[in-house]
Amino acid sequence: MSNFGTHLFIGLVVTITLILLFLPSYIFNLEILKLDNLISILIPSFVFSNIPDVDNKNAKISRYLIMFFIISLILFFINSIALWQRIAISIFSGLLVLYYLLFAEDSYDHRKFPHTFTFGLITSIFISIIFGSMIVLLIALVCFSSHILLDNHLFEAIDKDKKLWARLLKR
Numbered sequence: 001m002s003n004f005g006t007h008l009f010i011g012l013v014v015t016i017t018l019i020l021l022f023l024p025s026y027i028f029n030l031e032i033l034k035l036d037n038l039i040s041i042l043i044p045s046f047v048f049s050n051i052p053d054v055d056n057k058n059a060k061i062s063r064y065l066i067m068f069f070i071i072s073l074i075l076f077f078i079n080s081i082a083l084w085q086r087i088a089i090s091i092f093s094g095l096l097v098l099y100y101l102l103f104a105e106d107s108y109d110h111r112k113f114p115h116t117f118t119f120g121l122i123t124s125i126f127i128s129i130i131f132g133s134m135i136v137l138l139i140a141l142v143c144f145s146s147h148i149l150l151d152n153h154l155f156e157a158i159d160k161d162k163k164l165w166a167r168l169l170k171r
């Protein structure tokens, strides 16, 4: 069972690996990765390596939610971020808190929607639109996937995705 710290650490390792992979693009002046805004890389990395556990009422989860709130508060005071971006981030963290309050359970046996790739994809696309960056999309998706893999939850997640889409497409 992986905890908050392990997810965070592996997410960071994965992110640093991705940064290193994109560094050679500087030699060719491609600058795929804009390193002048490292915060817009690290925030998705921190958040997405732990975001699935928003469905767990375990005491530690309060730390994640506090983290989401602190991040959204910090971002609110960064002047380089447009008002619509700050509002979008606040809505994003607000929805997570709402989900936690309504649906989280005190057991790792009850992994829900946040432990599916559908959830990972929707939230990753949302955050990459806010930051206006394909790299953010990539980092969010990879960090999210690292969480699912560390949880040893890959096949259950895929199974849950299949059932979800079968139900959605039936209508």
Ligand SMILES: [Zn+2]
Binding pocket: 052, 053, 115, 147, 151
């Ligand atoms: Zn998890």
